[in-house]
Amino acid sequence: MKYLLVRSTDKEILKRAECGGAITSLFKYLLEENIVDGILALKRGEDIYDGVPELITDSKELLNTAGSLHCSPVNFGKLISKYLRDMKIAVPTKPCDAMALKELSKLNQVDLNNIYMLGLNCGGTISPITAMKMIELFYNVDPFDVVKEEIDKGKFIIKLKNGEHKAIKIDELEERGFGRRKSCQRCEVMVPRMADIACGNWGAEEGWTFVEICSERGKELIENAKKEGYIEVKEPSERAIKIREKIENSMIKLAKKFQKIHLEDNFPSLEEWKKYWNRCIKCYGCRDICPLCFCEDCRLEKDYVDEKGKIPPDPLMFQGIRLSHVSQSCINCGQCEDVCPMDIPLAYIFHRMQLKIRDVFGYVPGVDDKIPPLFDFEK
Amino acid sequence: MKIINTICPNCSVGCGVGLIVKDGKVLGIYPNKRHPINEGKNCLNGRTCHKIINHEKRLKNPLIKKNGAFVEVSWEEALNYIASHLKKYNGDEITFIASGKCTNEDNYALKKLADGLKAKIGHCICNSPKVDYAEVSISGDIEEAKNIVIIGDVFSEHALIGRKVIKARDKGARITIFNTEEREILKLNADKFIKVDSYLDIDLNDFKDDLIIINAPIDTDKFKNNKFKNFKILPVAKHCNTVGATLLNIPALNREEYFNLLKDSEFLYIVGENPALVNKDILKDVDFLVVQDVIFTETADLADVVLPTRCWAEKDGTFTNFEKKIQHIKKAVDPQHKALEDWKIIKKLAEKLNINLGFESFDELHKEVMSYLKDLN
Ligand SMILES: Cc1cc2nc3c(=O)[nH]c(=O)nc-3n(C[C@H](O)[C@H](O)[C@H](O)COP(=O)(O)OP(=O)(O)OC[C@H]3O[C@@H](n4cnc5c(N)ncnc54)[C@H](O)[C@@H]3O)c2cc1C
Ligand code: SF4
Ligand code: SF4
Ligand code: SF4
Ligand code: SF4
Numbered sequence: 001m002k003y004l005l006v007r008s009t010d011k012e013i014l015k016r017a018e019c020g021g022a023i024t025s026l027f028k029y030l031l032e033e034n035i036v037d038g039i040l041a042l043k044r045g046e047d048i049y050d051g052v053p054e055l056i057t058d059s060k061e062l063l064n065t066a067g068s069l070h071c072s073p074v075n076f077g078k079l080i081s082k083y084l085r086d087m088k089i090a091v092p093t094k095p096c097d098a099m100a101l102k103e104l105s106k107l108n109q110v111d112l113n114n115i116y117m118l119g120l121n122c123g124g125t126i127s128p129i130t131a132m133k134m135i136e137l138f139y140n141v142d143p144f145d146v147v148k149e150e151i152d153k154g155k156f157i158i159k160l161k162n163g164e165h166k167a168i169k170i171d172e173l174e175e176r177g178f179g180r181r182k183s184c185q186r187c188e189v190m191v192p193r194m195a196d197i198a199c200g201n202w203g204a205e206e207g208w209t210f211v212e213i214c215s216e217r218g219k220e221l222i223e224n225a226k227k228e229g230y231i232e233v234k235e236p237s238e239r240a241i242k243i244r245e246k247i248e249n250s251m252i253k254l255a256k257k258f259q260k261i262h263l264e265d266n267f268p269s270l271e272e273w274k275k276y277w278n279r280c281i282k283c284y285g286c287r288d289i290c291p292l293c294f295c296e297d298c299r300l301e302k303d304y305v306d307e308k309g310k311i312p313p314d315p316l317m318f319q320g321i322r323l324s325h326v327s328q329s330c331i332n333c334g335q336c337e338d339v340c341p342m343d344i345p346l347a348y349i350f351h352r353m354q355l356k357i358r359d360v361f362g363y364v365p366g367v368d369d370k371i372p373p374l375f376d377f378e379k
Numbered sequence: 380m381k382i383i384n385t386i387c388p389n390c391s392v393g394c395g396v397g398l399i400v401k402d403g404k405v406l407g408i409y410p411n412k413r414h415p416i417n418e419g420k421n422c423l424n425g426r427t428c429h430k431i432i433n434h435e436k437r438l439k440n441p442l443i444k445k446n447g448a449f450v451e452v453s454w455e456e457a458l459n460y461i462a463s464h465l466k467k468y469n470g471d472e473i474t475f476i477a478s479g480k481c482t483n484e485d486n487y488a489l490k491k492l493a494d495g496l497k498a499k500i501g502h503c504i505c506n507s508p509k510v511d512y513a514e515v516s517i518s519g520d521i522e523e524a525k526n527i528v529i530i531g532d533v534f535s536e537h538a539l540i541g542r543k544v545i546k547a548r549d550k551g552a553r554i555t556i557f558n559t560e561e562r563e564i565l566k567l568n569a570d571k572f573i574k575v576d577s578y579l580d581i582d583l584n585d586f587k588d589d590l591i592i593i594n595a596p597i598d599t600d601k602f603k604n605n606k607f608k609n610f611k612i613l614p615v616a617k618h619c620n621t622v623g624a625t626l627l628n629i630p631a632l633n634r635e636e637y638f639n640l641l642k643d644s645e646f647l648y649i650v651g652e653n654p655a656l657v658n659k660d661i662l663k664d665v666d667f668l669v670v671q672d673v674i675f676t677e678t679a680d681l682a683d684v685v686l687p688t689r690c691w692a693e694k695d696g697t698f699t700n701f702e703k704k705i706q707h708i709k710k711a712v713d714p715q716h717k718a719l720e721d722w723k724i725i726k727k728l729a730e731k732l733n734i735n736l737g738f739e740s741f742d743e744l745h746k747e748v749m750s751y752l753k754d755l756n
Contacts, residue, residue: 040380045384045413046413049413050413051413052381052382052384052397053381053382053409054380054381054382055380055381055401072412072413073412079380079399079409082406082407083380083399083401083406083407084380127412127418128412128413128418129412129413129415129418132415278564278567278568279534279541279545279564279567279568281422281423281534281535281538281541281564282423283421283422283423283426283538284423284426285420285421285423285426288426289410310563311534311535311563311564312563312564312567338410338412338418338419338420339410339419339420339421340420341417341420341421341422341538341539341541341542342538342541342542342545343542343545343546
C-alpha cells in the first residue's frame, strides 16, 4: 500500500478540512494518544489571507487549523529548530518545510526522530497582500468578501460571501506579475517524499485526501490511526495514480521553465545587482529568517564590528559570506526575499548558486540523504 | 508557542510585527506578511523591538527617593505620596508630559487628568517634523509619485518608507534628498543628493507637483515660502504615536518650547520621555518630579517618584501612524513584575485626587477615545 485515499471519521473535521481531513485527523490521533507533545500547524487568523503558526496541545483546537491557506507563505523550519527542539511534535509540511527540516537534521539542528512530518503537496503560495491586490484588480471583488480560496486545475478560485465562485488561470495572473511567489514558480518539488506521508488533492476523489506513504513510520501511523477509528482508508484507482503522476510531471516541467526564465534569461545584470545592493540597509532580516542560517557565532556580525552602522554593506562580504555558508543547502523557500525590506530578489542568487553546485556535486538539498558537500570546508 | 500579531512600536510607520510567545515569554519576532504596510518586512529597529521587554534597566516596582536613595514601595504608597504632594500646587504650577511612545488611550487618560487639575500638558516632538496634523491631508501614495523630495533620511530611520521610495524610483520617479550629513545610502539611492547646513535653507518654491517627505526635526512653519500649495507633504514622525498624541490635541512642542515648559514647572509629571539625556540641568529647578516609564532612564534618576509601566507588548491599545491610520496593538504577555498600564496608573492617581476620569475599564476608555477622535474629524 503505497498510495491510499484517506478520509476522516470526524464530521466536524470533514467540514473544515481541505480534502478528506487526513492531516487533521492524524494530528488528532497523535495528540490524543500522547505520541507527540504538540502539533505545530497553521491557524486561520483574521481572514483567508492570515495564516498564523501555533503550537496546538489541546486536540479540540485542531479544528481551527484544518484547511489549506494558499496565501500564507510560512516556513516552519526555523520555528522548530530554534524554539521547539526539545519537544516531540508533528507538523504539516509543504515541500519547502520538509526540505528545510531534512536539511537541518543533516546539519544537526533538529532531530527528525522527534518530528512527524505530514507532507502537503504544494503547487505554490501567494503572498497575502499580492493576493488581495490581485483579487481587487482582476476579479473585481473586495478581497474581504472572499470566504474561501483554492487552487484547482491551474486556476486560482475564490468563493464569495454570497456563494458566487470566480476563477482565473494562474498563468494569466503571473504574466501580469501577480500569482504565486517567484520562488514557488521555480519550485520543482511538488510532492514532499522526504516527509512521512505526502497528502494532496491530486488524484483524490471529492471528500478524500490522496496519500502517498513515504516512510515506515508514516505507514504505521496510518495503520494505527485507522485501527483506532480516526480515519477510513481505501485504495485509489490506477487511473487516479496516473493522473496524479501526470500533473506532478507537468508542474515540474513548468517549474524548470521558470527556473530558466528567472535564473538565466531574465537574471539581473551586474549593473542591476549593483542597484539592488545599494539599497541594502543591513537589517539581517534575510539571515534571521533563512531556515538554514544557524551559526551561533555569525561571521556577518564579526566582520562588521568595525563598520557597524555602515549602510549599505559591501555585498561581497555581506551576501558573499551568507552565500558561501548557505547556498549549497538553499532549498529556495523564498523566505529571505519575502522579508527583505528593500525588495532585493535574494532567492534568485541563492537558488541559482545552488543549481550550479548541484551541477558540479550532484547534491540536491532537502532531498538527498547525504550531507552537503562543502559542509566541512571551513574547518 | 503562538504568534501574536501586533504593531511595531519603534517608529511612526506602523509596520505589523508578530511576537513569538512561549511559556509566557516573548522569544523573538515573526514576520506578519498579511500586514498591508510592510508585508512582513521590518527594519533592524523593528526586528529588535522585543528587546525592551527584558531590558536590563527594566523598572519592576514603584520607587520613592528617600534621603537621596531610591526605595521600592507599593503602588498604594507611591500614589498616596504623589497625591499628597500634588495637592500643594496650583494648576498652573503643574505640568504633565505625554509621550509619542504611549498609546492613544494612555495619552487620553493623562490629558483628562491634566484638564481635571487645570494643569498644563504637552508632548515633545523634538525628533520629528512639526506640522499641523489636523490640517495636513496625508495623501501619500509614495509609490505612484513622479517626483519625490526627501528632507531627512528615511532609509536609515524609517526603512519601510524607504522601500516605497525605491519602488517609486523603479517606476521612474525622480528622487531628491536633502540631508545635513553625507550618507552613502542616500547618495546611492537618490537622483540628486544635496547636503545642507540647515534644513531651513531649503526653498520650497523650487518644487512643483512633488511629494515632499519630511522626517527631519524641523518646524515646517519656518520654511521659506511655506504655502504647501504646489506639492503634497508627508511628514514622518519619529515615534509610533507622535501623530496620535498630536491629534488628541495635546500640544506638540519642539525642543525650545518643550524645554521652556519643563523649566517653568514646579510639579512635573513625565511619562515615557527622557529630557535629562539631552540636558541634565533642565530639571534642576523642578520642585517635585514624577517619572513614569518602562526603563530606568537618566530622567528617572532625578525623580522623587518613579513608576514602572508596561511596555507595548504587555498591553492593549491603539497607535496612530504617520498616515493617521489607527492600529490596535495586542497584549502578548503579562509583565514579569509590578508594572501597570499607563492609563491605569493615571486612573488610580485620579481616584486618590477624587477626580473622576469617567471610564471604568480599558474598553470604556478605548470607546471614549475613538469617539473623541471621530468628533474631531
Ligand atoms: C499552499 C498549499 C498548496 C497546495 N497545493 C497542492 C497541489 O498543488 N496539489 C495537491 O495535490 N495538493 C496541494 N495542497 C495540499 C492540499 O490542499 C491539502 O492540504 C491536502 O490534500 C491535505 O488535505 P486534508 O484535508 O487532509 O488536510 P487538512 O485536514 O485540511 O489539514 C491541512 C493542514 O495543512 C496546514 N496548512 C494549511 N495551509 C498551510 C500552509 N500554507 N503551509 C503549511 N501548512 C499549511 C493546516 O494547518 C493543516 O494542518 C496544497 C496545500 C497548501 C497548503
Ligand atoms: S517554495 Fe515550493 S513548497 Fe514552498 S510554498 Fe513555494 S511551491 Fe510550495
Ligand atoms: S537562502 Fe533564502 S531561499 Fe535559500 S533557504 Fe535561505 S531563506 Fe530560503
Ligand atoms: S534583508 Fe535585504 S536589506 Fe536586510 S540585510 Fe538582507 S539584503 Fe539587506
Ligand atoms: S520602519 Fe518603523 S515601524 Fe517599520 S519595522 Fe522599522 S521601526 Fe518598525
